[in-house]
Amino acid sequence: MPQDFRRAQAEICRKLAGRQVMLGVDYDGTLAPFAARPEQARLAPAVRRVLRQCAALPRVRLAVVSGRPLADLRRRVAIPDISYAGDHGWCIQTPQGAYTRKLSPAIAQALVAVERCLRRVCADIPGVLIEGKLFSVALHYRAVAAQRRRTVRSCFQHCIRPWREQGMLETLEGALVREARPARPWNKGHAVRWLWRQSGIPPRERVAVYIGDDRTDEDVFRILRESDVGIVVGRQKRSGAQYCVETQAEVIEVLRMFARETMRR
Numbered sequence: 001m002p003q004d005f006r007r008a009q010a011e012i013c014r015k016l017a018g019r020q021v022m023l024g025v026d027y028d029g030t031l032a033p034f035a036a037r038p039e040q041a042r043l044a045p046a047v048r049r050v051l052r053q054c055a056a057l058p059r060v061r062l063a064v065v066s067g068r069p070l071a072d073l074r075r076r077v078a079i080p081d082i083s084y085a086g087d088h089g090w091c092i093q094t095p096q097g098a099y100t101r102k103l104s105p106a107i108a109q110a111l112v113a114v115e116r117c118l119r120r121v122c123a124d125i126p127g128v129l130i131e132g133k134l135f136s137v138a139l140h141y142r143a144v145a146a147q148r149r150r151t152v153r154s155c156f157q158h159c160i161r162p163w164r165e166q167g168m169l170e171t172l173e174g175a176l177v178r179e180a181r182p183a184r185p186w187n188k189g190h191a192v193r194w195l196w197r198q199s200g201i202p203p204r205e206r207v208a209v210y211i212g213d214d215r216t217d218e219d220v221f222r223i224l225r226e227s228d229v230g231i232v233v234g235r236q237k238r239s240g241a242q243y244c245v246e247t248q249a250e251v252i253e254v255l256r257m258f259a260r261e262t263m264r265r
């Protein structure tokens, strides 16, 4: 079970000492509070301020990692010269350039079919939001009445089933969102590892810090070493992260601590 971040501060500071910090953060539920609709989830100015501080420190490489489309993510965070991994890591933008994974035409067609199916079967459920992304289709149901959410999940199962059975797509379960994504092994963890390698900093000289709240973030926590710092937001007892904070509102305190600590040598 993850340890309370506040009680582990001394240990975390020791891990940071003298190392280059690869700081990765998720967006929704981590940097920004959840909103009824995804387009309403905004970054608080105070959070942007401390992120900017972190990004400006020579010891820190900052990356924001999200399931959101890359362009949307960059617009929301709006800090230049940092890295962004959107679409669950399929599209990456670093200060040096852009990198996009390729999708096979068959998978692309499967995603189109799932989106079409969802639009048909969920048409009369108020509050459902279907989002066709480049590499996935998301079904958001945060705004759906609690007693109808089970129906929404069944609709999703119905639409993805044929493609899942063929091994083409898989279900990603998020916080009041279901997503159909390619069953190929590429996730936030792969994207974060790719960013570490791109940095050119040898593994022993760097410490990875990652903060996230959702199941997709577990793919990152899983690849962290004991000497790294994984922080889960929320009370997930089964997280692979070593540390936790209870709520999204506390994330700013965590970021302030990193800004303070990495300012020193």
Ligand SMILES: [Mg+2]
Pocket (backbone or CB within 6 Å): 026, 027, 028, 029, 030, 212, 213, 214
């Ligand atoms: Mg999240």
